[in-house]
Amino acid sequence: MAEPFVEMEYCQITKDGQCACGDDFQWEKPAGEERCIAVLSDGLGSGIKANLLANMTTTMALKFMRSNKPILRSAEIIMDSLPVCEVRKISYATFTIVDLSAATGRARVIEMGNPGYIQLRGETEIPPCSTGNLVSSRWPDRQMDISEIQMAVGDRLIFCSDGVTQAGLGRPEYRFGWRRQGLLEFARELILADPGISARDLSRTIAFNAMSINPDRRCVDDITCAVIYLRKPRTLRIITGPPFHKEDDGAFAALAVPDGGKVIVCGGTTANIITRVLHREVHIDLKLACCSGGLPPPGRMDGVGLVTEGILTLTRVAGLLEAHEWEDAPAAAREIIGLIEESDAIEFVVGTKVNEAHQDPKLPVDLEIRRNIIKRLHEILEKDYGKKVTVRYF
Amino acid sequence: MIDLEICCGTTCYMLGGAALLELEKALPEEWRQLVDVRAVPCTDACAREDLGRAPFVRLNGELIANATREKIYLRLSELVAAAGGEK
Numbered sequence: 001m002a003e004p005f006v007e008m009e010y011c012q013i014t015k016d017g018q019c020a021c022g023d024d025f026q027w028e029k030p031a032g033e034e035r036c037i038a039v040l041s042d043g044l045g046s047g048i049k050a051n052l053l054a055n056m057t058t059t060m061a062l063k064f065m066r067s068n069k070p071i072l073r074s075a076e077i078i079m080d081s082l083p084v085c086e087v088r089k090i091s092y093a094t095f096t097i098v099d100l101s102a103a104t105g106r107a108r109v110i111e112m113g114n115p116g117y118i119q120l121r122g123e124t125e126i127p128p129c130s131t132g133n134l135v136s137s138r139w140p141d142r143q144m145d146i147s148e149i150q151m152a153v154g155d156r157l158i159f160c161s162d163g164v165t166q167a168g169l170g171r172p173e174y175r176f177g178w179r180r181q182g183l184l185e186f187a188r189e190l191i192l193a194d195p196g197i198s199a200r201d202l203s204r205t206i207a208f209n210a211m212s213i214n215p216d217r218r219c220v221d222d223i224t225c226a227v228i229y230l231r232k233p234r235t236l237r238i239i240t241g242p243p244f245h246k247e248d249d250g251a252f253a254a255l256a257v258p259d260g261g262k263v264i265v266c267g268g269t270t271a272n273i274i275t276r277v278l279h280r281e282v283h284i285d286l287k288l289a290c291c292s293g294g295l296p297p298p299g300r301m302d303g304v305g306l307v308t309e310g311i312l313t314l315t316r317v318a319g320l321l322e323a324h325e326w327e328d329a330p331a332a333a334r335e336i337i338g339l340i341e342e343s344d345a346i347e348f349v350v351g352t353k354v355n356e357a358h359q360d361p362k363l364p365v366d367l368e369i370r371r372n373i374i375k376r377l378h379e380i381l382e383k384d385y386g387k388k389v390t391v392r393y394f
Numbered sequence: 395m396i397d398l399e400i401c402c403g404t405t406c407y408m409l410g411g412a413a414l415l416e417l418e419k420a421l422p423e424e425w426r427q428l429v430d431v432r433a434v435p436c437t438d439a440c441a442r443e444d445l446g447r448a449p450f451v452r453l454n455g456e457l458i459a460n461a462t463r464e465k466i467y468l469r470l471s472e473l474v475a476a477a478g479g480e481k
């Protein structure tokens with residue numbers, strides 16, 4: 001089986017009346033390593049000051065983790081660097097760090113001051129097992145709990161700021177807030193109702209529920225909920241461009257038959273080759289032509305899936321992904337992005353034969369070369385969207 | 395039924411095919427029941443130099459190069475008349 005995919009998402013709601021969130025969440029997959037590091041920090045107070053404290057903490061913690069610095073020394077440096085609270089005489093930096101190896105599922109969770117993490121296998125909780133704690137002699141009132149855990153495919157790890165667990169305080173039915181127990185039960189119910197719920201949906205639903213149980217449904221403290229979901233990768237194959245050698249058409253077209261994932265065919269000639277080899281028809285909805293926003297309307301191929309025009313559509317998709325904005329995008333581009341969003345691993349199958357007609361100087365705009373568009377897509381999907389991308393040329 | 399296939403591949407779309415995709419709505423009422431308008435991914439004619447220029451459409455399988463609304467109407471009216479004559 002392919003290596004499990006790590007879906008890492010979070011949802012954040014800023015305290016009412018503040019222009020910046022006092023929590024911060026950052027994560028990264030260090031290049032060349034099958035490793036994911038996530039840090040969630042809650043800055044003292046709220047607003048800009050808290051935001052800076054939290055951001056300094058996550059940034060430093062991520063850097064120390066990446067370079068495998070000893071954790072106690074790293075935490076001391078973090079605490080030394082942050083301003084000290086006048087009242088409590090502590091440099092307030094809570095954090096939860098998760099350092100996960102995607103290949104083995106081994107993870108180390110380091111917690112200081114945040115609500116305890118939750119590990120769920122399906123809807124069953126694997127109780128936390130702290131394997132030790134560390135206390136700095138310089139900051140004796142700050143203790144770090146360390147848990148070495150094993151995650152399996154299908155496991156989820158939930159961690160949050162206290163804006164989640166203390167939600168509801170002030171209402172008689174939540175005398176002590178929602179607490180970790182309330183969050184745990186809520187998450188279990190959600191997973192029971194939708195066993196494949198994404199990290200994104202789970203973190204959002206938890207964060208918004210926390211807000212909604214607050215008195216008057218107000219966001220009285222910054223809320224951040226992060227979810228790591230280790231799952232079987234969802235794959236998407238995007239096939240575009242005719243193969244360089246005609247004799248490869250058969251092998252190329254066979255890749256259009258989905259084998260566990262989804263398939264998109266981008267390009268008219270490409271669609272024709274597949275139609276010819278597989279005897280499948282394409283149906284294009286002409287009703288979408290009027291709202292197609294400068295792109296040919298999308299279609300469907302029986303037993304394959306989405307079919308769109310090639311170069312113009314992929315160029316638009318690359319631009320939209322780079323701008324992180326596609327709400328009003330034309331149907332074809334929006335559909336492709338929708339499928340990309342719900343996939344973890346994207347495989348481009350690229351035919352390299354040049355379409356002579358695309359070199360016609362009478363064309364109103366210069367068409368980008370297919371390989372360049374794929375290169376742009378490859379880069380942005382890995383860098384900004386955390387997708388695993390592979391490219392296969394024909 | 396008369397088959398009208400409009401190419402919505404890259405080259406055709408950019409050279410005027412985009413405007414043809416909404417042709418169905420503009421057809422006279424009495425033609426609409428007679429003509430089946432469809433879009434196709436590419437007619438493959440763009441890859442050939444001997445078949446004329448894009449945009450391409452196909453009317454009952456017959457390729458029309460450099461297609462414009464006028465050209466399509468003209469050929470359609472002939473086909474509609476022929477179909478009427480056969481009835």
Ligand code: FES
Binds near residue numbers: 403407435
């Ligand atoms: S793009 Fe129209 S024939 Fe190929």
